[in-house]
Structures are given as structure tokens and as C-alpha cells.
Amino acid sequence: MSSEQPLFMSDETVKSLLKWETLIPAVEGAMRDLSKKDVLQPPRLILPIPSKNGALLAMPAFSKSESALGCKVVTSFQNNQEKGLPSIMGTILFMDSETGKLKVIMEGTEITAWRTAAASVVATKHLHVGEKKILAILGAGTQGRIHALAMHHYFQFQEVRIWNRTESRAKALCNELGSWATHYSNKERCVRDADVIVTATYSPTPIVRLSWLKPGAHINAIGFGVKHHNELEDEIYKSESTVVWVDHMEAAQKELAELINNGVRMRGEVGQAMTLSHAQTQSSNITVFHSLGMAVEDVVAAKVVFEAHKEKLQAATRPSN
Ligand SMILES: NC(=O)C1=CN([C@@H]2O[C@H](COP(=O)(O)OP(=O)(O)OC[C@H]3O[C@@H](n4cnc5c(N)ncnc54)[C@H](O)[C@@H]3O)[C@@H](O)[C@H]2O)C=CC1
Numbered sequence: 258m259s260s261e262q263p264l265f266m267s268d269e270t271v272k273s274l275l276k277w278e279t280l281i282p283a284v285e286g287a288m289r290d291l292s293k294k295d296v297l298q299p300p301r302l303i304l305p306i307p308s309k310n311g312a313l314l315a316m317p318a319f320s321k322s323e324s325a326l327g328c329k330v331v332t333s334f335q336n337n338q339e340k341g342l343p344s345i346m347g348t349i350l351f352m353d354s355e356t357g358k359l360k361v362i363m364e365g366t367e368i369t370a371w372r373t374a375a376a377s378v379v380a381t382k383h384l385h386v387g388e389k390k391i392l393a394i395l396g397a398g399t400q401g402r403i404h405a406l407a408m409h410h411y412f413q414f415q416e417v418r419i420w421n422r423t424e425s426r427a428k429a430l431c432n433e434l435g436s437w438a439t440h441y442s443n444k445e446r447c448v449r450d451a452d453v454i455v456t457a458t459y460s461p462t463p464i465v466r467l468s469w470l471k472p473g474a475h476i477n478a479i480g481f482g483v484k485h486h487n488e489l490e491d492e493i494y495k496s497e498s499t500v501v502w503v504d505h506m507e508a509a510q511k512e513l514a515e516l517i518n519n520g521v522r523m524r525g526e527v528g529q530a531m532t533l534s535h536a537q538t539q540s541s542n543i544t545v546f547h548s549l550g551m552a553v554e555d556v557v558a559a560k561v562v563f564e565a566h567k568e569k570l571q572a573a574t575r576p577s578n
């Protein structure tokens with residue numbers, strides 16, 4: 258019997274090993290593999306805890322091509338900000354895919370932030386046809402911040418605008434990011450003329466209106482407060498020019514059931530869009546990526562981090578010439 262103990266990796270270690278250059282292609286591959294049915298991933302279990310304004314989610318996945326097996330347990334507690342804690346905190350159990358033996362217990366708070374932004378980059382790359390000059394981000398929390406970094410890294414937007422309900426937080430984030438980010442006190446002005454929009458809040462009511470959107474704009478809708486589709490007004494979904502994409506259709510049928518029952522059509526998964534050429538989408542359409550968040554993104558991200566950790570160890574023990 259193997260007596261090898263599982264490795265523990267803290268968020269600090271995980272963060273030091275995360276790089277957009279390796280993470281974004283891994284998440285893109287995971288989204289593609291899921292749509293090719295090369296991933297086993299049931300809809301996640303969501304346990305709402307209304308008295309704490311919170312929820313616990315259990316998210317298992319297996320990627321055949323990456324031989325990556327694991328399960329994330331993640332909590333979302335909206336009142337944590339006042340306690341100085343992140344709202345979203347996760348733990349990933351990463352297993353040997355041949356035996357099921359636990360290899361790594363990884364804190365998953367950083368991975369959750371980074372892989373969600375990486376998925377938005379992938380969706381934007383495959384769903385948005387036009388130029389990428391202006392990015393508007395609504396929400397200056399963990400997701401708003403990491404989306405600014407990922408989008409700026411990958412697309413080099415000329416203008417990155419950030420709005421937050423409490424203006425001082427948007428200002429503080431822009432000060433941290435540097436001269437390439439500007440805070441906006443008015444969300445309509447922030448969104449108007451934007452090519453790409455990210456909504457990353459707990460808002461229970463719409464924060465983006467159809468009349469503010471320019472033709473061809475793309476929205477990455479991240480927020481999951483009471484439900485997943487609070488942040489965009491109904492008119493956006495009802496508009497004939499809007500095309501809604503998701504990461505996982507099976508999960509959308511459950512988590513976006515209210516929208517679907519109201520007649521909103523989900524065009525498909527981002528992984529399916531990857532096989533279409535851009536010419537097949539109308540450049541004047543408004544595209545929405547409804548990001549639910551997928552376990553396979555966490556599992557492949559955990560593999561990327563674990564591989565980087567092993568490489569670092571090997572480099573440190575390699576004899577120098
Ligand atoms: N799709 C996915 O894969 C993931 C989605 N999320 C969701 O993204 C959202 C943001 O998460 P974090 O940045 O980690 O949280 P955070 O607590 O760091 O930030 C929350 C943001 O929501 C804003 N906010 C809260 N109530 C609001 C209201 N009534 N109106 C307008 N803004 C409001 C806050 O000002 C803050 O900017 C949450 O809804 C979370 O559930 C988070 C992780 C993954």
C-alpha cells in the first residue's frame with residue numbers, strides 16, 4: 258500500500274504558479290473537449306444557505322484527453338466583504354486518474370478567479386467579431402479585477418473602464434492597475450460604446466440596458482447572485498439581435514431554466530462556437546456569454562499548476578554546470 262501523503266498547495270503557492278500563457282490554452286482546450294463530449298461533468302450540486310446569504314457547490318469533472326480528475330468544493334458567501342474575506346472560496350481535490358488516489362489538496366480560491374477570467378477571454382475570442390478597443394467592467398471585486406488583468410493581457414484594449422456600486426472601490430482598483438484603467442461613476446457612460454462588457458457583481462437587478470449597447474457588442478455575464486441572470490435586463494434577452502452562448506448546455510438547462518422557460522434560446526456552447534468561422538456570426542449581433550463556471554476548468558487548471566510545481570522542483574534539484 259502506498260504511504261505517500263497528498264500534497265497541500267496553498268493559494269499563495271498556486272498564485273505563484275498561475276500564468277495566463279499556460280492557463281488560457283488549458284481552459285480553451287477544456288471548453289472544446291467538453292463540447293466534443295470528451296469530458297465527464299455532471300451538473301453541479303448547489304446547496305443554497307439562504308440564512309447566510311450563501312451557497313456551497315460541489316463540482317466534479319474528468320477530462321479524458323488531459324487525464325485529469327478532480328472535484329472542487331466552493332462556497333459563495335455574499336456578506337464576506339464586511340468580514341475581510343473573499344466572497345468565493347474553493348478547495349480542489351486533484352486525484353490520480355488511473356487509481357483515483359488523492360494526489361493534491363489545492364486551495365481553489367485563486368484558481369476560481371483566474372479560470373473564470375480565462376473562460377471569458379476564450380468566449381470573447383470566439384464569439385466577438387469586431388475590434389476590441391473599449392472594455393467596460395461592471396464590478397470591482399475579485400472577478401472585476403482579474404477580468405481586467407486577463408483581458409488587458411490578451412487583447413490589449415485601448416481603454417479599460419471600471420464601474421462599481423461603491424465608487425471608491427472602482428477608484429482604488431484603477432489606482433492599483435495603473436494608467437490603462439479608468440474608473441467610471443456612471444454605469445451607462447461606462448457601457449456606452451464599449452466593444453466588450455463584463456458583468457461581475459452580486460446585483461439582484463439589471464445593471465445593463467439594451468439601449469446602452471452598441472451593435473456587435475459582446476457581454477461576458479459572470480455574476481451569480483440569487484440566480485445567474487440578474488445582471489442583464491430582459492430586453493437584452495428578448496432582442497432578435499441577441500445571441501446567447503453558454504459554457505455547458507446541460508448545466509444551463511438547470512441553472513438558466515427560468516430564462517429558457519421564458520423562451521430565451523441558448524445558441525450553444527462556446528466549445529461548439531470554436532468550430533464555426535467568425536464569418537458565420539452576424540457582426541451586428543449582440544453576443545452574450547453566460548458563464549456558469551465549469552468543474553473541468555478547475556481540474557485542468559489544477560493540472561497546469563501541479564505540473565508547474567513539479568517542473569520548479571526538478572529545476573531546483575538539477576545539478577548546475
Ligand atoms: N461564472 C463563474 O464561473 C463565477 C461567477 N462568480 C460570480 O461573480 C460575481 C462576483 O464575484 P466576486 O468578484 O468574487 O465577488 P466580490 O465580493 O469580490 O465582488 C462582488 C461585486 O459585486 C458588487 N455588488 C454587490 N451587490 C451589488 C448590487 N446590489 N448592485 C451592484 N453591484 C453589487 C460589489 O460592489 C462587488 O463589486 C458573483 O456574483 C459570483 O457569484 C464568481 C466566480 C465564478
Ligand SMILES: O=C(O)C1=NCCCC1
Pocket residue numbers: 314331332333345369481549550551
Ligand atoms: O464556478 C464556480 O466556481 C462558481 N460559480 C458560481 C459562483 C460560485 C463559484
